[in-house]
Amino acid sequence: MKKVDIKTVNEVNEFIASIIKELCKKHNVEKPIVVVVRGLPMMFSPFFGAGKIILNSIVYAFWEIDRESAERILRFVVAHEFKHYLQYLAGEIDFAITDAVYEAIKPKIEEAAIRFAEEYSKVSSAEVSTIFKRLFEVAAKTYSKRLPMMEVNVDV
Numbered sequence: 347m348k349k350v351d352i353k354t355v356n357e358v359n360e361f362i363a364s365i366i367k368e369l370c371k372k373h374n375v376e377k378p379i380v381v382v383v384r385g386l387p388m389m390f391s392p393f394f395g396a397g398k399i400i401l402n403s404i405v406y407a408f409w410e411i412d413r414e415s416a417e418r419i420l421r422f423v424v425a426h427e428f429k430h431y432l433q434y435l436a437g438e439i440d441f442a443i444t445d446a447v448y449e450a451i452k453p454k455i456e457e458a459a460i461r462f463a464e465e466y467s468k469v470s471s472a473e474v475s476t477i478f479k480r481l482f483e484v485a486a487k488t489y490s491k492r493l494p495m496m497e498v499n500v501d502v
């Protein structure tokens with residue numbers, strides 16, 4: 347099983363940091379507290395919670411398999427989670443709300459995040475799923491499930 351190169355980790359982290367930096371500048375906000383890329387389980391479930399943007403370290407494998415596609419996916423995913431950060435700052439989402447309340451507002455929140463991500467990345471969510479499926483298939487077959495877990499340093 348293949349392991350991710352440390353050079354890849356650095357490149358991906360730099361790429362993620364540059365997106366965050368650009369979005370923070372554009373929207374005149376401070377950087378999210380932390381951006382973490384974590385491994386295990388090998389599934390794609392990026393999320394935003396309590397000032398943290400969490401991405402899955404499978405993106406490192408994607409980067410080695412097909413860098414251009416990985417960049418497109420990352421732009422979309424980081425922008426999507428960043429929009430949730432903006433929603434959080436605007437008080438549109440609040441971590442004190444109950445699951446029932448969140449379920450009720452979720453479609454509107456998600457729709458806005460998808461629109462934001464599509465606009466920023468110029469990639470449609472349909473295209474993201476197609477690219478993801480293709481890269482995931484390769485990554486799952488070739489890469490060790492133990493991918494690195496990293497905190498991304500964003501200097502804003």
Ligand SMILES: [Zn+2]
Pocket residue numbers: 426430456459
């Ligand atoms: Zn979302």
